[in-house]
Amino acid sequence: MASEMSQLAGPRPPSLPQTFPQFNESEIRFLHPGYECPMPMLFMLPRVDSCQIVAGNVFDAGYLALDRAGRQRVTASLDGLLTEDSYYFVVDGNDKYPIVPSFRSWIFPHHLLSNIWPLRLARGNRSSHCCITGSSYAVNGAHLVPRDEVQWYGENGMSVYGGDINDPANILPVRKDLHKCFDDRWFAIVPKMTSDGTQFVTHILSKDAAELWPTHHNIIIQHPSNRNYFFARFAWAIFQQVKLFIIRGGKREIIRLQLDTDTGAINYKQESMSGPQLQNLFGGGGSRSATPMKRRLGTVSEELEGNFSEGSWRDDNVDMDADEFWEENISEDEPGKSAKRRQQSSSDTIVDTTWPEDLYGKAGSSATETDAFQDVRETIE
Incomplete structure (x- = not known):
């Protein structure tokens, strides 16, 4: 029995050497030079630079500086360490550059990604084990681009990297x-340089995740996947940080995705909006204001229902285990016992806890990433 159990548990993924012995709760403030105090702060993050994304993908013209005028320029590598408490993000020739106010307003930078995030080295085969811990139990299929962002997914042509939003390339097995x-x-997946080249690893973003730092920061992802979806997921996590800058100030210059319904082309449209306008459009409650209210169990859209109606896949918009479901429904027949309130999961990305073999094919098969904007096909072995 012991030998059988040992075969069920996968090996724990390797981690990179830790930069700090413990989680550093201090956060860097990223400031906008075009706005005065008290609200020039774009967002705060622990040791990570993502300003180019929220400024509309200005990867060539934008840079960090220690002063508002941009004279004390700061350079850092892809995973370089930023040591100051605050930095200005400066865009050449545009002091009051516009900000993308939400993930749904953002345009995916197809042509730029190869320069921004180098292609990872393949590590591991497709597996039902958690790609972070190697666990074989209590594993969900997590969408990288969340299912609630299906409209953004379509408008940005993300299907060229795999298929529809439920494609295996957009899904990771996660405990x-x-x-x-x-x-x-609380964390994202980002590329970092290792002795073996570039690898995708976990990166803690929130100080609320301090408990995860010793065991889950800088863990190499053990699952071949598509860097385009990793980058989209990283942006999705970052845009929540910019919300306060958008809704708690006065007038703001913003840019939003605009779709040409005749041609299908998308471009940014720049607008000036007042504080009340921004609050009305982007000030929805909770941490998930950029996504709609979650559907109740049994109200799955026809589009998704078709994808999850067969096999062992189920729609888990509400994370309710069997005991919770039993108590909620049976308690109505028991005098003096109130029905247990259903607790919704924060996740809108759950697919299933089972991973049918026919989804990924046989163990050891390769996954292919197609870059539709280059005349090459990159295969992750």
């Missing part, structure tokens, strides 16, 4: 507790 943290934007 349930870490899936909850992933959907709460």
Whole structure:
């Protein structure tokens, strides 16, 4: 029996050497030079630079500086360490550059990604084990681009990297507790340089995740996947951070995705909006204001229902285990006992806890990433 059990548990994924012995709760403030105090702060994050994304993908013209004028320029590598408490993000020639106010307003930078995030080295085969811990139990299929972002997915042509939003390339096997943290934007998956080249690893984003730092920061992802979806997920996590800058100030310059319904082309449209306008459009309650209210059990749209009606796949928009379901429904027949309130999961990305073999094919098969904007096909072995 012991030998059988040992075969069920996968090996724990390797981690990169830790930069700090413990989680550093200090956060960097990223400031906008075009706005005066008290609200020039774009967002706060622990040791990570993502300003180019929220400024509309200005990867060539934008840079960090220690002063508002941009004279004390700061350079850092892809995973370089930023040591100051605050930085200005400066865009050449545009002091009051516009900000993308939400993930749904953002345009995916197809042509730029190869320069921004180098292609990872393949590590591991497709598996039903958690890609972070190697666990074989309590594993969910986590969407990288969340299912609630299906409209954004279509408008940005993300299907060229795999298929529809439920394609295996957009799904990672993640243990349930870490899936909850992933959907709460506590961590993301980013590329980092290692002795073996570039690898995708976990990166803690929230100081609320301090408990995860010793065991789950800088863990190499053990699952071949598509860097385009990793990058989209990283952006999805980052945009929640910019919300306060958008809704708690006065007038703001913003840019939003605009779709040409005749041609299908998308471009940014720049607008000036007042504080009340911004609050009305982007000030929805909770940490998931950029996504609609979650559907109740049994109200899945026809589009998704068709994808999850066969096999062992189920729609888990509400994370309710068997005991909770039993108590909620049976308690109505028991005098003096109130029905247990159903607790919704923070996740809108859950697919299933089972991973049918026919979804990924046989163990050891390769996954292919197609870059539709280059005349090459990159295969992850």
